[in-house]
Every structure is written in C-alpha cells, then in structure tokens.
Amino acid sequence: MPKKTVVIGFLGSQLDSGQGAGRWEKWRPTISLVQHDDTLIDRLELLHSAKHTALAQQLVRDIANASPDTQVNLVPMDVADPWDFGEMYAALYDWARAYRFDPAHEQYWAHITTGTHVAQICMFLMVESRFIPGVLLQTAPPKKQQAGNPGSYTLIDLDLSRYDVLAQRFNQAHAEALEFLKSGIPTRNTRFNALIEEIERVAIRSQAPILLTGPTGAGKSHLARRMFELKKSRHQVQGDFVEVNCATLRGDSAASTLFGHKKGAFTGAAADRAGLLRTAHQGVLFLDEIGELGLDEQAMLLKAVEEKRFFPMGSDREVSSDFQLIAGTNRDLRVDVAQGRFREDLFARINLWAYTLPGLAQRPEDIEPNIDHLLARFAAESGRAVRFNVEAKARYLQFARSAEALWSGNFRDLMASATRMATLADGGRISTALVDAEIQRLQWLWKPVGNGQAESAVELSSQLSAEVEASLDLFDRLQLEAVVRICQTSSTLSEAGRRLFDRSRVQRTVINDADRLRKYLLKFGLTWDVVKRPG
Incomplete structure (x- = not known):
C-alpha cells in the first residue's frame, strides 16, 4: 500500500491571499499543491499566525473545493517577530518534537515557498537535522498566468552530510542526545565523555556497523539500546531493537536463531522460522559477544551485512533484511583474527566504527555520579528515598576509587552494591557502619579464589x-x-x-x-x- 503524502508548510500571507472569484485566476502556492492531477496530497499541516486565521479558513474552503480528499489541519503558530531566527526556529522545533510522525505509512514534504525567508530557512534546518523526516518541496508559478494552471513543483532530498547546522536549538538537541546516551548521568571522565560525543554523531549520521568492545559489565548492551532509541527518536529506524548473546548459540541453533530455517532443515525443525536478522528489518541488531560465533555463521553474517540478503537454513531462496548491526565483545578480535578464530573480512567490515568502553575502575571520577543515579533510580522504583550520611559517602568513595576496588564486574558490581546499601538503609540513611559492611562484601567478592x-x-x-x-x-x-x-x-x-x-x-x-x-x-x-x- 503506497504511503500517504503529507505536506507541512506556512500560510503565505501575500501569495495565498485573494478575495472573490478572481482569486482563482492567480497562482496561489498553497492552493497549487492540490491542483496537480497526478499528485494527491492526503493531508496538509498549514502553519499560520492568529492574525491570518480568516485567510487560513478561506484556504481550507478553497482546498476542499479543489481537492475534497485532502485533509487540512490548521496549526496556529504565533511568533512575536517572524523575522527573528531564534523565535521562529524555537516555535517550529517545539511543534516538530510534539508531532507524531509515522514514516512507515506517510511521506513528508516540507513546503519552503511560503512564509518569511527566516521561516523557510528554519524549515530547511528541521529537515536537514531530521526533526522533520522528509524532503523539501519547492513550488513555482506557471510561465503564463492561466486559470487552473498549478505551475510546477520540485522535491529536494537533502544530502545531509554536506551541511552543518548552526542553530541554537540544534545544539540543545545535541546536548540532549549526549545526556540521553549517558542515561542522564553527569559523567566526568574526559575519555568517556569524548567517546560518547563521537558515538552520538555516528549513531545519527551512519547506518554502518558499529563495534563496541570492553570488559563484561562495562555497558555495551545498554549503550547499544540507547543508540537505537536515539535513532528512533530521529525517525531513522522504523523496526525493533533485537539483541542476542552469541555465547548462547551453538550448533544448528546458532544459524537457525540468526538466519532462520525452513521446515525440515534439520532434526527438530518442525516449522519455518524467520530468524532474528529478519526480525531486525529496518531496525537494529545487537550481537553481543560476536567473537563467540562459529566461522560458518560469521561467513553468513558477512553476506547479510554487505548485501542485505542471505539464505535461511535449508532454503534455496534468498531473503532480505535491511538492518544496522551493532556488535559487542570483551575479546580482542585482532588476536582472534591472527589465530584463525574470527574471519578477517568480517572484522574489517564491522570495524569501521569501533569503540572501547572503559571499565568502571578506569573511570573513578564517574563512580560518584553513577552511585547517585542508582540511588535515585532505587527511590523511583521503591518509593523510598535513600541518601548517604556525609561521612559514609566519603568512606565509600575513598574505597571505591582506590586500587583495592577492582570492580571486576564493572557496573553490575556497582548496581548490586547500591541496591544492597539502599535496601538495608534504616530511615533512608546509609550509615558508615553499613558502608563498612558493604566494603567487606566487595573485598570478599574480589578476593582471588583457590583455597590457599x-x-x-x-x-x-x-x-x-x-x-x-x-x-x-x-x-x-x-x-x-x-x-x-x-x-x-x-x-x-x-x-x-x-x-x-x-x-x-x-x-x-x-x-x-x-x-x-x-x-x-x-x-x-x-x-x-x-x-x-x-x-
């Protein structure tokens, strides 16, 4: 079923005006949108100021006369000074953030012929930054004015890589995206913050595979999901986030889980199975511990990533799936390649964007904001606020930042530690005695085993x-x-x-x-x- 066409545009207070029957003799850009015999505009979001409400209502009636199947939504948008860039961009930005876009079923054309030049520039920036997930629409009058002649229109699909957005609200959106990726935690580690800043740009601008490395518990899975949610908020993915730990896949079930199978492909294949790659169509596939995949599955994955096509097990017919791959591993895949355990061509394909997440012990300055975040989350989930005593917090942080604190489980260890202290805190206060007991638990946890x-x-x-x-x-x-x-x-x-x-x-x-x-x-x-x- 074809997508519906939705036009978003400003009312032209001069170009769209006109009274009496003579108005049909002149070219009016908004009316011209619905006068093309070969193009159906299903819906028009008409932005206008309150002082032009009467003209807007006249356009609604004229559009109903010219194209009864076109729905018109009048969108009041009052700006004190329509030539003020900051005011105009803020108004359009706020409207777009609240609007329920549906790219899976609708295509969006942003009309830039009407409105002030500032309004047109702001509309351009909203499309360029993907807050409006569509293309630009430019209309033009006929060379000779003639009743019923709608003139022409052009669709402009921006090459987003060629432009830099210099708007204040875009900078705000950039900051919001960074905060989102960090789950709102005000991290202080310079290396980690720089890494997240680059990941934010890559997540929004690239569909290429991304490789996340780092120790177990460093947050690879959590970051992958946040990247997906950020892309979805920018209308860059329409499918789901599909996650699988490759260490759990063995034998026939590995290929079947990922690529699907036909009924009877192997013993126990009682029915067709789509597989996770097809489930991730138009979404993001996160393969955690990708280094655990067998060589056969690695070869199949390479073809799926490069060609967006692959063969399910037992099938002689290819299927397709367009997904973005994010891979995670706590191994050094360079060593695995050198020792023949990981395909060199697959490593080269997924290593375009590679990021190593530091463990918690390498980010001692981030322990305090993370423990504060965990306690705030505990309070939100349990309905019971919990705080440290001043001395207790100083004692805990002194230990947590020391070389004695290994944090071998990284954020899993920290989350467990925060949960224990919050649960045991009497009167919502974590005392020094409670901290000392927790430190002993952590020391025991990290003590090498071996019975002497x-x-x-x-x-x-x-x-x-x-x-x-x-x-x-x-x-x-x-x-x-x-x-x-x-x-x-x-x-x-x-x-x-x-x-x-x-x-x-x-x-x-x-x-x-x-x-x-x-x-x-x-x-x-x-x-x-x-x-x-x-x-």
Whole structure:
C-alpha cells in the first residue's frame, strides 16, 4: 500500500491571499499543491499566525473545493517577530518534537515557498537535522498566468552530510542526545565523555556497523539500546531493537536463531522460522559477544551485512533484511583474527566504527555520579528515598576509587552494591557502619579464589616454547610465574593489569594496564587466552 503524502508548510500571507472569484485566476502556492492531477496530497499541516486565521479558513474552503480528499489541519503558530531566527526556529522545533510522525505509512514534504525567508530557512534546518523526516518541496508559478494552471513543483532530498547546522536549538538537541546516551548521568571522565560525543554523531549520521568492545559489565548492551532509541527518536529506524548473546548459540541453533530455517532443515525443525536478522528489518541488531560465533555463521553474517540478503537454513531462496548491526565483545578480535578464530573480512567490515568502553575502575571520577543515579533510580522504583550520611559517602568513595576496588564486574558490581546499601538503609540513611559492611562484601567478592593455592607453582613448560623456556634467567622465570599467577586468578586482562600495576599506574598520564600486560606477555610468546587456559 503506497504511503500517504503529507505536506507541512506556512500560510503565505501575500501569495495565498485573494478575495472573490478572481482569486482563482492567480497562482496561489498553497492552493497549487492540490491542483496537480497526478499528485494527491492526503493531508496538509498549514502553519499560520492568529492574525491570518480568516485567510487560513478561506484556504481550507478553497482546498476542499479543489481537492475534497485532502485533509487540512490548521496549526496556529504565533511568533512575536517572524523575522527573528531564534523565535521562529524555537516555535517550529517545539511543534516538530510534539508531532507524531509515522514514516512507515506517510511521506513528508516540507513546503519552503511560503512564509518569511527566516521561516523557510528554519524549515530547511528541521529537515536537514531530521526533526522533520522528509524532503523539501519547492513550488513555482506557471510561465503564463492561466486559470487552473498549478505551475510546477520540485522535491529536494537533502544530502545531509554536506551541511552543518548552526542553530541554537540544534545544539540543545545535541546536548540532549549526549545526556540521553549517558542515561542522564553527569559523567566526568574526559575519555568517556569524548567517546560518547563521537558515538552520538555516528549513531545519527551512519547506518554502518558499529563495534563496541570492553570488559563484561562495562555497558555495551545498554549503550547499544540507547543508540537505537536515539535513532528512533530521529525517525531513522522504523523496526525493533533485537539483541542476542552469541555465547548462547551453538550448533544448528546458532544459524537457525540468526538466519532462520525452513521446515525440515534439520532434526527438530518442525516449522519455518524467520530468524532474528529478519526480525531486525529496518531496525537494529545487537550481537553481543560476536567473537563467540562459529566461522560458518560469521561467513553468513558477512553476506547479510554487505548485501542485505542471505539464505535461511535449508532454503534455496534468498531473503532480505535491511538492518544496522551493532556488535559487542570483551575479546580482542585482532588476536582472534591472527589465530584463525574470527574471519578477517568480517572484522574489517564491522570495524569501521569501533569503540572501547572503559571499565568502571578506569573511570573513578564517574563512580560518584553513577552511585547517585542508582540511588535515585532505587527511590523511583521503591518509593523510598535513600541518601548517604556525609561521612559514609566519603568512606565509600575513598574505597571505591582506590586500587583495592577492582570492580571486576564493572557496573553490575556497582548496581548490586547500591541496591544492597539502599535496601538495608534504616530511615533512608546509609550509615558508615553499613558502608563498612558493604566494603567487606566487595573485598570478599574480589578476593582471588583457590583455597590457599594462589601461591602454588605455575607450570610454564606447557605454555612456553622450548626455545623461550631454555633462554629464561631465574629472575625472568620467577617474575613471569608471578605474573601468570595473577592472570590466572583474575577474570579479565584489565583486572590483572590493575593488580600488577596498582602503584606505577598513578604516575602515568595515559593509563592502559591491559596493553602493558599484553605487551609483557608477548615478549615470551604468550597471550591472555594461553595463560588462562587450564594446564
């Protein structure tokens, strides 16, 4: 079914005016919209000031006479000074934000022939910034005035990449988008804020795949969903947000879950299945832990991303799905590519926009605003406000920002910590005693396990090549054994790096403990996966 055509335009106080039968002899741009025999305007949103209400009502009657199937909505829009850019843009911006656009069923034409020049510029900016999800419409009179001749019209689809919006309200929208991506949390970490600022621009301007890396619990899934919601608010996606953790996919079910299957494709395939890629049509597909996908599924995914087409299992007919891919992983896919576990061509395709989310321990200045946010959310959900005592908050933050606080579960650990304290707080106050008890819980949580075996000997011979092992001095061997022991009792490379460099890291301007540790291991031909592998 074809989409309905909706025109949004200002009333032309001069060009649209006219009284008596003679008005039909002149070209009136708004009336001309409905006089083209080959074009049906289903609805007209006619913006006008209160002082031109009578003219607007006359146009409604004339449009009903010329095109009975066209619905006209009169939209009063009073601006003190229609030549003031700020006032005009604010009025149009507020209207567009409140309007219920439906791009799936309607196409929008923004009429820029009528209204003041400032109004026309503002209409242009609203289309360029996608607050009005449509194209520009320019009408022109016939070369010779003739009754019933509607003249001509042109549709202009903007190339959004060629223009910069310099309007104050656009800057406000940019700030709102950043705040939205950060869930309203006033984060202070410079690196994280710069990363979110670039992600905001990419999310709005690009449909290309995006790769989010970082430790478990760093917020990859949450950020992917916020990116989708931001795109949806700008009318850039019409479908759903579809999320799957690839670590849960195994065997035939992996390909079936993602790409669908035909009935009888394998044992247990009792009916056709569409698959998640088709479910994500015109939406966003978030594949968390993409490094866990098998090589066959990686090849199928590459074709689906590049060509928007793929074969369901057991089918000899291709299906299509137009989705944007966001991938997440806590692995270094470069290592997986080098070791043949991840396809190089797929990595190149999804690595166009790659962002590494820092763990919570790498953002100590953001712990306070995040804990405040979590307590506020707890209050909203439980109906019970909870606050720290001054001394208790200082004690908690001192520990939370110290090298002793590993935050190996990142924001999951912080959320659990906030929930425990808020739940146990008597009278809505988190006391110093409650904080001390919580610190003990966290210390226990992060304490290496092993029943006293943490200092047991490390067998290097199974991990090192014979040549490297033979070349080790006793000093190098003892040091390497200690490093490997820390790695084997840490859940992530970053956690091991923080434990190993907990003093020298404060003297460095650029902190990348994981990279320091990775380079140290490579000196002996070792990788994180090798040292973590059971002997």
